Amino acid sequence: xxxxxxxxxxxxxxxxxxxxxxxxxxxxxxxxxxxxxxxxxxxxxxxxxxxxxxxxxxxxxxxxxxxxxxxxxxxxxxxxxxxxxxxxxxxxxxxxxxxxxxxxxxxxxxxxxxxxxxxxxxxxxxxxxxxxxxxxxxxxxxxxxxxxxxxxxxxxxxxxxxxxxxxxxxxxxxxxxxxxxxxxxxxxxxxxxxxxxxxxxxxxxxxxxxxxxxxxxxxxxxxxxxxxxxxxxxxxxxxxxxxxxxxxxxxxxxxxxxxxxxxxxxxxxxxxxxxxxxxxxxxxxxxxxxxxxxxxxxxxxxxxxxxxxxxxxxxxxxxxxxxxxxxxxxxxxxxxxxxxxxxxxxxxxxxxxxxxxxxxxxxxxxxxxxxxxxxxxxxxxxxxxxxxxxxxxxxxxxxxxxxxxxxxxxxxxxxxxxxxxxxxxxxxxxxxxxxxxxxxxxxxxxxxxxxxxxxxxxxxxxxxxxxxxxxxxxxxxxxxxxxxxxxxxxxxxxxxxxxxxxxxxxxxxxxxxxxxxxxxxxxxxxxxxxxxxxxxxxxxxxxxxxxxxxxxxxxxxxxxxxxxxxxxxxxxxxxxxxxxxxxxxxxxxxxxx
Amino acid sequence: xxxxxxxxxxxxxxxxxxxxxxxxxxxxxxxxxxxxxxxxxxxxxxxxxxxxxxxxxxxxxxxxxxxxxxxxxxxxxxxxxxxxxxxxxxxxxxxxxxxxxxxxxxxxxxxxxxxxxxxxxxxxxxxxxxxxxxxxxxxxxxxxxxxxxxxxxxxxxxxxxxxxxxxxxxxxxxxxxxxxxxxxxxxxxxxxxxxxxxxxxxxxxxxxxxxxxxxxxxxxxxxxxxxxxxxxxxxxxxxxxxx
Ligand SMILES: Nc1ncnc2c1ncn2[C@@H]1O[C@H](COP(=O)(O)OP(=O)(O)O)[C@@H](O)[C@H]1O
Ligand SMILES: [Mg+2]
Numbered sequence: 001x002x003x004x005x006x007x008x009x010x011x012x013x014x015x016x017x018x019x020x021x022x023x024x025x026x027x028x029x030x031x032x033x034x035x036x037x038x039x040x041x042x043x044x045x046x047x048x049x050x051x052x053x054x055x056x057x058x059x060x061x062x063x064x065x066x067x068x069x070x071x072x073x074x075x076x077x078x079x080x081x082x083x084x085x086x087x088x089x090x091x092x093x094x095x096x097x098x099x100x101x102x103x104x105x106x107x108x109x110x111x112x113x114x115x116x117x118x119x120x121x122x123x124x125x126x127x128x129x130x131x132x133x134x135x136x137x138x139x140x141x142x143x144x145x146x147x148x149x150x151x152x153x154x155x156x157x158x159x160x161x162x163x164x165x166x167x168x169x170x171x172x173x174x175x176x177x178x179x180x181x182x183x184x185x186x187x188x189x190x191x192x193x194x195x196x197x198x199x200x201x202x203x204x205x206x207x208x209x210x211x212x213x214x215x216x217x218x219x220x221x222x223x224x225x226x227x228x229x230x231x232x233x234x235x236x237x238x239x240x241x242x243x244x245x246x247x248x249x250x251x252x253x254x255x256x257x258x259x260x261x262x263x264x265x266x267x268x269x270x271x272x273x274x275x276x277x278x279x280x281x282x283x284x285x286x287x288x289x290x291x292x293x294x295x296x297x298x299x300x301x302x303x304x305x306x307x308x309x310x311x312x313x314x315x316x317x318x319x320x321x322x323x324x325x326x327x328x329x330x331x332x333x334x335x336x337x338x339x340x341x342x343x344x345x346x347x348x349x350x351x352x353x354x355x356x357x358x359x360x361x362x363x364x365x366x367x368x369x370x371x372x373x374x375x376x377x378x379x380x381x382x383x384x385x386x387x388x389x390x391x392x393x394x395x396x397x398x399x400x401x402x403x404x405x406x407x408x409x410x411x412x413x414x415x416x417x418x419x420x421x422x423x424x425x426x427x428x429x430x431x432x433x434x435x436x437x438x439x440x441x442x443x444x445x446x447x448x449x450x451x452x453x454x455x456x457x458x459x460x461x462x463x464x465x466x467x468x469x470x471x472x473x474x475x476x477x478x479x480x481x482x483x484x485x486x487x488x489x490x491x492x493x494x495x496x497x498x499x500x501x502x503x504x505x506x507x508x509x510x511x512x513x514x515x516x517x518x519x520x521x522x523x524x525x526x527x528x529x530x531x532x533x534x535x536x537x538x539x540x541x542x543x544x545x546x547x548x549x550x551x552x553x554x555x556x557x558x559x560x561x562x563x564x565x566x567x568x569x570x571x572x573x574x575x576x577x578x579x580x581x582x583x584x585x586x587x588x589x590x591x592x593x
Numbered sequence: 594x595x596x597x598x599x600x601x602x603x604x605x606x607x608x609x610x611x612x613x614x615x616x617x618x619x620x621x622x623x624x625x626x627x628x629x630x631x632x633x634x635x636x637x638x639x640x641x642x643x644x645x646x647x648x649x650x651x652x653x654x655x656x657x658x659x660x661x662x663x664x665x666x667x668x669x670x671x672x673x674x675x676x677x678x679x680x681x682x683x684x685x686x687x688x689x690x691x692x693x694x695x696x697x698x699x700x701x702x703x704x705x706x707x708x709x710x711x712x713x714x715x716x717x718x719x720x721x722x723x724x725x726x727x728x729x730x731x732x733x734x735x736x737x738x739x740x741x742x743x744x745x746x747x748x749x750x751x752x753x754x755x756x757x758x759x760x761x762x763x764x765x766x767x768x769x770x771x772x773x774x775x776x777x778x779x780x781x782x783x784x785x786x787x788x789x790x791x792x793x794x795x796x797x798x799x800x801x802x803x804x805x806x807x808x809x810x811x812x813x814x815x816x817x818x819x820x821x822x823x824x825x826x827x828x829x830x831x832x833x834x835x836x
Contacts, residue, residue, distance in 0.1 A: 433703075440689060440700050447687045450649065452675030452704040452752070 003081060006057045010082035010141070013053035014089025020045050021090075022109050025532060027116025032528060033196030034169030042119055044166070046133075047140040050086040054079030054141030058148040075149030076142050083141015084134055090120075091130035098126040153217055160213035161206035168205050169197050174525055178260040247510075254416060254513075258409040267408040268524035273415035274477045275520045278497045279504070279512035280422045281469030286498065287507035287555070288430060289462035290442030292363040294494050295370025298350065299343050299467045301377055301489040303474025305386050306342050308484055310335040311396035315387040316483070322385055332398040332479065339475050340468040347467030351460045358445075370494050378486035391485035395478045411480050418476060422469050423509050429465070430507070430555075438462065492534075496520070499541050505551020514553050600663060602627045602787055603648065603679075603756050608657035608667075610640075610647045610811075617643045618654070618811045625756065630778075630788040632802040632819070634795045640811040641791040642684055645758050648789075649681055650674040662755065676704050678755035682762060686745040690734025694725060694744050697733050701751030711751070718747035721780050739770040743777060750781070757781070759790040763797065775801055799823050 020026055029041040058075035061068050070078065097105055097112060105112045121129030147155055168175065172195045179186040189201035197205065258266040278300060285293045312329035314321050321327050330338070354365050376382060378389050386392060397404040398414060405414040429435050437458045440448040449455055478484055500519045504511025519540065523533040544551060601624035610618040617640050625631045635641050646652050648659050650671040659667040666674050680701070688697050698718065702711045719726040722743040728736060733744060742762055749757055762778065763771040775797050782788060782801065792798035799805055799819040807815035807828065815822065822828050 436696075436700065437703070439692070440703075443689045443691060444687060446651070447683060447689065448700075449651070449671040450675065450681050450683060450687075451700045451748075452672045453700075454670060454672035456670070457672075 002078070006078050006081040007085045009057050010050075010053045010085025010087075011089050013049035013082070013086035014093075016049040017046065017086065017090040018093045020049070021093075021116060021120070022111055023532070023535060024111035025535075027111050027113045027119065029528070030115055030119045033191065033194035034166060034172075035197045035202045036191060036199045037194050039169070039196070046090075046120065047136060050083040050137035051140040051144040053082040053086045054144030055148045056144075057082035057141075058145035070149045072146060072149050075145040079141045079143075079145020079148075080138050083144070084138045086141065087134035087137025090137070091133045094120050094133070095126060095130055153214070156217050157210035157213040161210040164209035165197070165202050165206045169202075170522065170526060172196055174261060174265060177262055177265065181260050181262070250510075258412045263408050265525065266412045268521060270408055270411045270415055270480055271524060272516045272521045273412060273419050274473050274480065275497065275500060276419050276513050276516040277415070277422055277473035277476065278470055278493075279500050279516055280419070280426050280509060281466045281473065282497050283466075283501050283507065283509070283512055284426060284429065284469065285462050285466035286501060288435060288438040288442070289459060289466075290438070291459060291462060292359065293366045293463075293466070294363045294491075294498065295350075295366035295368070295373075296466075296470055296497050297370045297489055297491060297493040298366075298373045299347070299470030300474040300477070300493055300497075301373045302343050302346055302467075303339055303471025304478040304484055304489070305377060305392075305474075306339045306471070307332075307335055307475035307478050308392045308395050309386070310338060313392045313395045313478075313484075315383070316390040316393055316485075317383055317387055322387075326385060332396045333400075335396075336472070336475060339471050343471030344464040344468040347463035347465070348460050350467070351463030355456055355459055367491070367494070370491055374486060374489050374491065377489055387484075389486060391483060393483035395482050395484065397482070398479045405479060406482060411476075414479070415476050418472055419513075422472065423512075426469075426509055430509075434458065434461065496537065499537050503540055503544050503552060505554040507555035508551060508553050509555075511551050511553035511555065515551075518552070599626075601625055601660075602662055603789065604658075604660040605644070605648070606658045606660060608647060608654045608659065610643055610652055611655045612643075612652075616655075616811060618647065620657070621808070621811070621813055623806055623813070623816075625787060625789050627755075627787050628785055629804065630782050630790065630802045632798040632805045633789065633791045633808065634793070634798060634805055634822075635808040636793070639808050641808065642760055643811075644808070645681060645760055645789075645791060648674070648758065649679060672704075675752065678752075679758065680749040680752045680754035680756075681758040682742075682745045682749045682760065684760040685764065686738075686741045688733035688736075688741055688744055688748070690732065692733055693730055694733055694736070695729040697744055697748050698725075698751050701748035704752065710753070714751045714753055717784065718750055721750070721784065722747055722777065738766050739773055742766065742770075742774050746777060746781065750784075750786075754786075756787045756789060759788065761791055761793060763792065763794050771797065795822075795828070 017026075025045045026042045029045065032041040033039065034041060034044060057078040058070050060070065094117075098117070102112050102114070102117050120133060122132045123129075124132065147158055150158070172190055176186045176190045179189070188198060189204070190196070191198050257269055261269070278296065281299065282293065282296050285291050285296075309322060309327045310330050311332060312321055312327065321329075328335075350366075350369055354362055354369075357365055377386050380388050382388055397406040399405065403410075405411050430438075437448065437453045440451060440453055441455050441458055445455055477488070481488070496519065500515030501512060502515075503519060504513070504515030519537055523529050523536060529536065603623075603625040605621050605623040608618055608621045609616060621640075621644065623631075623633075623644075633641055633644060643652065647654050647667070650659075650666065650669050650673065654667050657667075658665045661674070661677055661679065664677070666677060669677075689700065692700075698715065699711075702714060705711050705714075724740060725743050725747050728740060728744075733741065736744065746759075746762070749759075759778070762774050766774060771794065778788070778790065779801055790798060790802065795805075799822055802819045804816070804818050805822045806813050807822070815825065815828065817825065
């Protein structure tokens with residue numbers, strides 16, 4: 001019974017591996033090194049599904065209403081079965097390809113390249129390669145399974161070490177630049193030829209992150225406890241010291257980033273900030289008010305084009321500004337409040353007809369509204385207003401007394417300032433009466449009504465404020481690019497923003513930043529991955545939904561539950577250390593609500 | 594039957610309510626006077642919840658008026674009706690399950706600004722239901738059914754309403770808890786609240802109410818004092834089940 005489930009999990013992972021190979025994420029990356037000259041991105045992609053299969057197979061089961069943890073031995077067996085199946089399925093596919101000849105498959109699946117075939121054969125004959133493949137998959141899976149079944153004192157540091165090390169591997173174009181800038185030695189950390197981490201560097205990174213995680217696990221709860229009781233138990237302040245330090249470091253990094261990382265990376269970070277703004281705005285609509293809006297590009301476009309119109313941009317077709325009756329030549333900082341007001345009004349206008357709609361219907365209608373914008377700005381009929389398909393140029397550079405902000409590093413600071421402002425506003429809203437009303441409305445609209453909360457008003461308010469912040473993102477985007485074409489205002493923008501909000505954790509402002517960094521920043525920093533951007537989006541969002549539905553950096557309400565969870569786990573971990581049997585309890589369930 | 598006591602605090606005047614083309618309430622007349630406890634009895638799908646929803650403005654009557662304290666409130670938004678002093682303990686309690694008990698209570702007083710009055714209302718709730726105080730930090734969704742009912746009633750009391758509506762407070766509770774819930778309702782009544790309670794458990798409801806209405810397929814078929822309804826042979830047959 002159980003074995004069949006493990007095999008099924010493994011087979012699925014095997015199919016995922018085949019998929020990754022077919023889309024080119026393995027064959028195309030055999031020379032992207034993460035660590036030394038051994039660990040490549042291709043290798044990671046090849047074995048990651050097996051690892052995950054092992055992790056999943058070893059997960060605790062609910063049996064007869066009881067949650068049952070696996071012992072390490074059981075977990076290893078389950079994971080081995082699952083991962084071996086994964087390896088076996090993939091190896092079969094390789095053997096099959098080899099049998100009929102990879103050159104006959106290539107016309108259909110372009111990515112079945114000779115380098116892929118060579119890579120998955122490990123330089124051996126295909127049959128030997130297949131055996132190695134199954135063996136390596138099994139090992140990866142057992143690691144995953146054992147990790148899953150290990151007590152938190154082990155699981156958390158190891159997970160932290162692995163994740164952070166891989167992340168450092170990915171940041172091979174970013175961190176070395178910063179080290180150079182700081183005149184620090186870099187060759188011990190990053191390999192001078194292969195670009196990835198050196199083994200020494202990887203070991204140091206892993207050790208440090210594991211150490212921090214361990215400290216947090218062992219002492220976090222205690223310090224958190226005394227901190228929060230001394231501050232009067234306000235949940236917002238009840239942070240673990242690691243979190244506190246991490247937040248301070250994050251803020252410092254956000255401020256120092258452009259100076260450390262130079263112009264090219266600042267350019268990407270500027271885009272991250274624009275998307276962070278959009279995320280903060282959409283988070284109000286989706287995360288706070290619980291209204292699923294798939295047409296957020298509407299406000300992005302509205303902000304960009306109305307800023308262009310208000311600040312004297314010219315039409316690309318005629319090279320002149322649009323009709324003066326509908327355009328102006330205002331200063332950026334005067335135009336911005338007007339843009340936001342226009343967007344807020346538009347939010348009310350869009351919000352009003354969709355008020356009665358819920359869930360799927362709301363999503364569909366907003367999707368349609370967003371699509372209309374794309375069509376409108378590109379339509380020949382609006383050429384005299386917004387330039388139609390060829391767009392507008394000559395948008396203000398937001399200069400303050402000759403100090404222009406188009407340069408990537410300067411733009412970043414401009415955007416960061418607006419992000420900080422929007423984040424502050426959003427945080428104040430969330431903790432106000434309005435925020436309480438949104439929470440109530442999101443959890444149960446009808447009951448919120450019965451509390452005297454005018455849900456109609458609060459929905460409109462969410463659309464208006466969310467729209468205004470979104471338009472700010474659009475306006476900054478226009479400043480950054482300096483010109484506008486309809487191509488920048490496609491439905492994919494709505495999806496990207498929603499993706500980063502969900503990834504970071506609905507309702508969480510730091511989550512929005514992290515989401516933007518991961519979904520917009522990482523692909524931008526790793527140019528090789530550009531074409532896999534949306535694949536990565538999808539995968540990241542699905543993975544988060546399954547593994548960590550509360551998001552990467554959950555909001556306070558949800559993280560409060562999580563903290564209780566952690567405290568329980570900490571107690572459990574302590575009991576184990578002190579040699580007590582923790583009884584039937586075991587580590588409590590992962591929070592999945 | 595009614596003794597002289599001025600104008601009713603809540604009145605339904607010839608109210609008919611439709612869902613689409615289907616008439617769910619037909620020509621309903623009811624009066625509730627200050628300080629009274631009135632129950633509305635009826636079988637499944639007879640229109641009891643719809644009556645409450647009509648009062649609270651979730652649905653607008655197609656004919657007739659809902660009058661609160663002399664003012665017509667039908668046609669107003671739910672928030673406005675709540676602001677004018679009607680609170681409801683919804684069917685199935687409907688707490689905000691992911692919020693703590695404390696947050697649920699706070700939302701009950703959402704429209705009130707006067708902190709000391711809110712504090713006083715909280716104290717009243719705690720005195721009436723000491724259990725609620727012990728559970729303040731607990732998530733509402735993790736409470737037992739009986740505790741949830743107390744929080745739902747506490748939440749409604751936090752608004753210090755003129756009229757308190759209750760929709761089948763005994764629904765889905767074990768018999769022993771049903772007794773408890775009716776004890777609680779008695780306590781609320783001792784606070785001097787005007788209560789309009791919808792029930793299927795006619796025996797229990799009539800044992801604590803002053804008067805009762807009985808509706809069948811959206812029409813009031815009986816209206817009398819609780820005492821008389823308990824004696825009424827028709828009632829005994831149809832609703833009291835000769836327990
Ligand atoms: N939102 C609605 N739309 C259409 N019909 C409804 C709706 N709500 C209730 N009804 C119908 O109205 C009738 C009365 O319902 P309700 O007032 O909930 O009954 P009760 O509370 O007495 O069980 C039922 O036949 C029910 O199906
Ligand atoms: Mg009902």
